[in-house]
Amino acid sequence: MDEGITIKIAGQAGQGIQTIGAALCNIFKRSGLHIFASQDYMSRIRGGNNFFQLRVSGKPISTLRQKSDITAALDKESVQLHRNDVASGGIIVFDKAKFNFSGQDNLLFDVPFYSLANAIGESDIFINSVCCGAVAGLARINPDYLELVIRDLFAEKDEEIISKNVKAAQAGYNFARDNFKDDKFKVAPAPAGKNLLMNGNDAIALGAIRAGCKFYSAYPMSPSTGIMNVVAHYANRFNIIVEQAEDEIAAINMVIGASFAGARSMTATSGGGLALMVEGLSLAAMTETPVVVVDAQRPAPATGFPTRTEQADLNFLIHAGHGEFAKVIYAPGTIQEAFYLTVKAFNIAEKYQIPVLIMTDQHLADSLQDIEGFDLNKAGVRRFIISKEDSKKISGYKRYQLTDSGISPRAIPSWIEDVIYADSDEHNEEGHITEEAQMRIQMVKKRFYRKMAGLAQETEKPTVYNAEKAQTLLLGFGSTYGVLKETCEVLGKDFGFVHLSQVWPFPSLELSPLLKNKKNVLTVENNAGSQLAGLLMRETGIKANRSILRYDGRPFNPDYLIEQIKAEQIK
Amino acid sequence: MNINDLKSNDEIAWCPGCGDFGILNACKKALVAIDRQPKDILFVSGIGQAAKLPHYIRCNCFNGLHGRALPAAVGAKIANHNLTVIVTTGDGDCYGEGGNHLLHNIRRNVDITVIVCNNQIYGLTKGQASPTTDLGYETKVQVDGVILEPLHPLEMAIALGCGFVARGYSADSEHLSWLITEGIKHKGFSLIDVLQPCVSFNKKNTYEWYAKRVYKVNADASYNPQDKAAAYQKAAEWGERIPIGLIYRQEKKTYEDRRGLNESNLLIDEDIKDMDIRKELGEFF
Numbered sequence A: 001m002d003e004g005i006t007i008k009i010a011g012q013a014g015q016g017i018q019t020i021g022a023a024l025c026n027i028f029k030r031s032g033l034h035i036f037a038s039q040d041y042m043s044r045i046r047g048g049n050n051f052f053q054l055r056v057s058g059k060p061i062s063t064l065r066q067k068s069d070i071t072a073a074l075d076k077e078s079v080q081l082h083r084n085d086v087a088s089g090g091i092i093v094f095d096k097a098k099f100n101f102s103g104q105d106n107l108l109f110d111v112p113f114y115s116l117a118n119a120i121g122e123s124d125i126f127i128n129s130v131c132c133g134a135v136a137g138l139a140r141i142n143p144d145y146l147e148l149v150i151r152d153l154f155a156e157k158d159e160e161i162i163s164k165n166v167k168a169a170q171a172g173y174n175f176a177r178d179n180f181k182d183d184k185f186k187v188a189p190a191p192a193g194k195n196l197l198m199n200g201n202d203a204i205a206l207g208a209i210r211a212g213c214k215f216y217s218a219y220p221m222s223p224s225t226g227i228m229n230v231v232a233h234y235a236n237r238f239n240i241i242v243e244q245a246e247d248e249i250a251a252i253n254m255v256i257g258a259s260f261a262g263a264r265s266m267t268a269t270s271g272g273g274l275a276l277m278v279e280g281l282s283l284a285a286m287t288e289t290p291v292v293v294v295d296a297q298r299p300a301p302a303t304g305f306p307t308r309t310e311q312a313d314l315n316f317l318i319h320a321g322h323g324e325f326a327k328v329i330y331a332p333g334t335i336q337e338a339f340y341l342t343v344k345a346f347n348i349a350e351k352y353q354i355p356v357l358i359m360t361d362q363h364l365a366d367s368l369q370d371i372e373g374f375d376l377n378k379a380g381v382r383r384f385i386i387s388k389e390d391s392k393k394i395s396g397y398k399r400y401q402l403t404d405s406g407i408s409p410r411a412i413p414s415w416i417e418d419v420i421y422a423d424s425d426e427h428n429e430e431g432h433i434t435e436e437a438q439m440r441i442q443m444v445k446k447r448f449y450r451k452m453a454g455l456a457q458e459t460e461k462p463t464v465y466n467a468e469k470a471q472t473l474l475l476g477f478g479s480t481y482g483v484l485k486e487t488c489e490v491l492g493k494d495f496g497f498v499h500l501s502q503v504w505p506f507p508s509l510e511l512s513p514l515l516k517n518k519k520n521v522l523t524v525e526n527n528a529g530s531q532l533a534g535l536l537m538r539e540t541g542i543k544a545n546r547s548i549l550r551y552d553g554r555p556f557n558p559d560y561l562i563e564q565i566k567a568e569q570i571k
Numbered sequence B: 001m002n003i004n005d006l007k008s009n010d011e012i013a014w015c016p017g018c019g020d021f022g023i024l025n026a027c028k029k030a031l032v033a034i035d036r037q038p039k040d041i042l043f044v045s046g047i048g049q050a051a052k053l054p055h056y057i058r059c060n061c062f063n064g065l066h067g068r069a070l071p072a073a074v075g076a077k078i079a080n081h082n083l084t085v086i087v088t089t090g091d092g093d094c095y096g097e098g099g100n101h102l103l104h105n106i107r108r109n110v111d112i113t114v115i116v117c118n119n120q121i122y123g124l125t126k127g128q129a130s131p132t133t134d135l136g137y138e139t140k141v142q143v144d145g146v147i148l149e150p151l152h153p154l155e156m157a158i159a160l161g162c163g164f165v166a167r168g169y170s171a172d173s174e175h176l177s178w179l180i181t182e183g184i185k186h187k188g189f190s191l192i193d194v195l196q197p198c199v200s201f202n203k204k205n206t207y208e209w210y211a212k213r214v215y216k217v218n219a220d221a222s223y224n225p226q227d228k229a230a231a232y233q234k235a236a237e238w239g240e241r242i243p244i245g246l247i248y249r250q251e252k253k254t255y256e257d258r259r260g261l262n263e264s265n266l267l268i269d270e271d272i273k274d275m276d277i278r279k280e281l282g283e284f285f
Helices: A018-031 A077-085 A113-121 A126-137 A143-153 A159-179 A200-210 A225-238 A248-261 A271-287 A314-317 A336-354 A361-366 A437-459 A478-491 A506-516 A531-540 A557-568 B019-034 B050-056 B069-079 B089-098 B099-108 B153-159 B173-185 B207-215 B228-234 B254-258 B278-283
Strands: A003-011 A033-042 A048-055 A070-075 A086-094 A108-110 A196-199 A215-218 A241-244 A265-269 A291-297 A328-330 A355-361 A368-371 A419-425 A463-465 A472-477 A495-500 A502-504 A519-524 A546-549 B041-045 B060-063 B084-090 B113-118 B164-169 B191-196 B214-216 B242-249
Touching: A003 A077, A003 A126, A003 A196, A018 A033, A018 A126, A018 A196, A018 A368, A033 A361, A048 A077, A048 A241, A048 B084, A070 A077, A070 A126, A070 B207, A077 A086, A077 A478, A077 B207, A086 A126, A108 A271, A113 A159, A126 A159, A126 A531, A143 A159, A143 B113, A196 B214, A200 A225, A200 A361, A200 B278, A215 A225, A215 A248, A215 B069, A215 B113, A215 B164, A215 B228, A225 A241, A225 A463, A225 A478, A241 A271, A248 A271, A248 A291, A271 A291, A271 A314, A271 A355, A271 A419, A271 A506, A291 A336, A314 A355, A314 A502, A314 A531, A328 A336, A336 A355, A336 A368, A355 A361, A355 A478, A361 A478, A361 B089, A463 A478, A472 A478, A472 A506, A478 A519, A478 A546, A478 B278, A495 A506, A495 B214, A502 A519, A502 B084, A506 A531, A519 A531, A531 A546, A531 B041, A531 B113, A546 A557, B019 B050, B019 B113, B019 B173, B041 B050, B041 B069, B050 B060, B050 B084, B050 B113, B060 B069, B060 B089, B069 B084, B069 B089, B069 B099, B084 B089, B084 B173, B089 B099, B099 B214, B153 B164, B153 B242, B164 B173, B207 B214
Parallel strands: A003 A070, A070 A086, A086 A108, A215 A241, A215 A265, A265 A291, A291 A355, A328 A355, A419 B060, A472 A495, A472 A519, A519 A546, B041 B060, B041 B084, B084 B113, B113 B191, B164 B191, B214 B242
Antiparallel strands: A003 A048, A033 A048, A033 A368, A196 A368, A328 A502, A463 A495, B164 B242
């Protein structure tokens, strides 16, 4: 794997781990380095043990490593909890005096966070800045960036607080530089980059704004809440209404109502909330009302691990909604894909008048990565409603007019002179309730067969890496993209991968020729049930040789995956 | 607009003698009185006999899920607050399945009018107790009679601060149409509970039963619907005498006021062709 270092900041909830982590991300990004960072946090507000892991490299990266070179431990427990994950040659940065540690431990590099903080600010609160500085010092980063980022971070505070934090950071930096003589954690500086720093939730929120989402309603649920926060942050600028719902059932029904009235609308939740929305998905399908729904997965069943990651909602989403109807499920593999596919989700939902789901997970939702910006030309809004202008020419409107494509021209209430009837009961072309058998057949064909036929032309193509030459193909979906890529790069020419960013309709036509005649097909899944392998079998008849599964609530990383592949003696 | 403009071609599927006919007529009269075009009126409903009403009137209609009429109506109203949005729902739909939405939409105070066709029984599922069925009433399921305290929707709505709380009677279509007209005119969430005999399944709360009991509270000039304590007392009256009319009214800021919706474009009128997010992307640098 490439050069570069992995840094971990560990401590209790409430100790400011995320603040330190975010500041370090910024410092390294400004130094022209690429970063990938993720938070591992517990579902509590104070205490416990949380960590922020940050990988820094001269090359673009999109996954973490198993072990860390620098671990900054903000409490005693962190030293014990994380010492097994210290990389060969790595260190644990720790304030020995504060925690009365007098023993010999070769892993420890003693930085007096607390006394440095108190010397400058007469308060423990400055230890975050000291810690941030110490890590930057170990990595020999240009200290100018340190000051810049600390100033940015505390921009809303008084100058006194800002300058104390800058001094605290500098004290940490100087201490590390002067007392840790080895340059082994030095990362080569590069020209300052123009990259953006964001996570999957940010990308989805920005995609929604770009796509013209005007109504967003959700009930807060980790790890989806970040999307609502970002949309709300920009809501006034873009005249978007963000409405916190009383429950997920209200959220999806409000979204459907707003969409029926003519506003592009969206909701996001995690598996438990999606379970409540399922009837709403089927309502959207029946009334042919476009909606975009995000499932940021977390380990289940029930409440599960609220702040951790899993990909076990695959089968659930494919089957979500009683009855039979067309829908689409995207599973973005990268932050870029999360953005582009959100825009596409709105366009496809509107074109086919169907629910479109975006399946992410905590790992993609919360992981920070530096990315080149987005090409907005590739993220254009395409509209599929009868425009206000054209509405004036409409008469004798039938909401569910039968067509070859299954798509009826969609009018907006009050724009046309006619009235519009939409119904969750089976209905005729006018939208009135019917129990007539022939009409039922026509409507089922419309909502299901005909729309699915159209959607077959819209498939998001799988991403393919070394598929032709490889003996062994890894097959994954969603957030594992970066892991699959780096794993195959390390394992060499006999390994390739196929990554699905659309899992429904299942891209059988695209996938079958790639997987046929391969010695090994291995699915890589963050679940226990080999759900992707099962889906592959059902949809293509291709049987995966094996599945590499992880279901401890933690994301894959290349070290873990390579170890598993080797353990399976796959060549 | 006259009443014929509101005529729908859809065949009515209610039982002969159903109280819903009176409610349908009252709705039509009220819409004539407020004089808006059918294209600017949206009826939203859930499931139940009351939820079929929007099909029988020529206005926009969104007939959604059981219990979920309110959130769908609120979403539509927020997207286009020029629409006059009316919900027709029932005691099962609104007070049972959708109870949580009633609580929170009274708080939200979006300018919609909610007409609850309250027949105190489940009609469409053939006669089980509803949240408002009287204590002791025997059904095929509640074989020893209802043992759950009935929900008191008017008291509940007043307690939650609903700005317009009324009760109508389906057999007095003229009076009911006045209430609906006032409810539509009221800025904010209006709740109109309508006593409605179910000729098929409610053998207790019949036309005869109501005729002996209902009286018009607003006929008494001394009754002040703005007096919350008096309104609460009136709302609790149920037995030998049952008040109908405008029980409680209080002007308050609507959701639209608090959001400033009237100061910006309708959401549906926003041009979304090319949303410029370059500045926002820059903030992620």
